[in-house]
Amino acid sequence: MKAAIIGAGNIGRALAQGLVESGAAVPAAITVTRRNSAALAEFAAEGFITGTDNREAVRNADVIFLCILPQQLNAVLDEIAPMLQAQRQLVVSVVTGAHSSDLRRHLGDEARIIRAMPNTALRVKASMTCLAASGATDEDLRFVQHLFGTMGSSIVINEELMSAATALCACGIAFFLRSIRAAAQGGVEIGFHAHDAITIAAQTALGAAQLLLQNGTHPEEEIDKVTSPKGCTIAGLNEMEHQGLSSALIKGIKLSASIAGELYKK
């Protein structure tokens, strides 16, 4: 696979690294672009093809990943549209809030488009990626599912749920990271050095996630196995709930999803 990553920022970086780490592509088959050429030096040092010319990057690619900000999308689409060969090339957009019909307005009716909503854990092959196809073939979708599957897990969703996916999955990693940081700060208050507190909190979070993913259980079922009667877990949990833990997460995710849906229009 020859890939073009248009927009080598945070998620473009994670994607480039994930593609290589997972063995899906070698650096020499991936062209990464951004306008600031100095910022591409580290990619070049790792063997990626780099450049500031999006058209040139698209010309040589089988798969084009759009990794620019929503407000940068229209200019990029207009720039690459004349180069795009729908028969030969697949467009994968990770851009928040831009519907496939928005992309199609610029790229034409024939364009094969898949929207993807991964998170930065792509770079450690542990992303959750939500996918929705528009005008792409079943084979395209299977290919992209496989691709993101090598960098974690992937799930196909209705495109109308893409803003919800953005909040739960792409922003979600920041929400869980903040939770781990908060737990670690609590850990420091009760006696651990910061580094140990983060290691303990992060591994504990990983264990919690693996219990759910491997056992297919509901979180509350696993919690019931931890909360001894009159014990310290239920005391801690109930205090967190009195302080609004679940409510804060739910409200944050709802706000995030509603803003995700508006970002492209701004």
Ligand SMILES: NC(=O)c1ccc[n+]([C@@H]2O[C@H](COP(=O)([O-])OP(=O)(O)OC[C@H]3O[C@@H](n4cnc5c(N)ncnc54)[C@H](OP(=O)(O)O)[C@@H]3O)[C@@H](O)[C@H]2O)c1
């Ligand atoms: N970050 C995440 O975790 C995440 C997860 C899922 C989806 N997304 C979505 O992915 C997109 C990118 O997010 P991000 O966080 O990676 O943003 P970012 O770090 O700002 O990256 C965007 C990149 O696009 C480049 N760029 C801007 N205009 C360009 C152009 N005309 N041609 C080529 N490159 C151009 C920018 O570099 P120059 O200024 O040097 O051009 C920048 O490196 C957004 O739509 C976001 O909603 C992000």
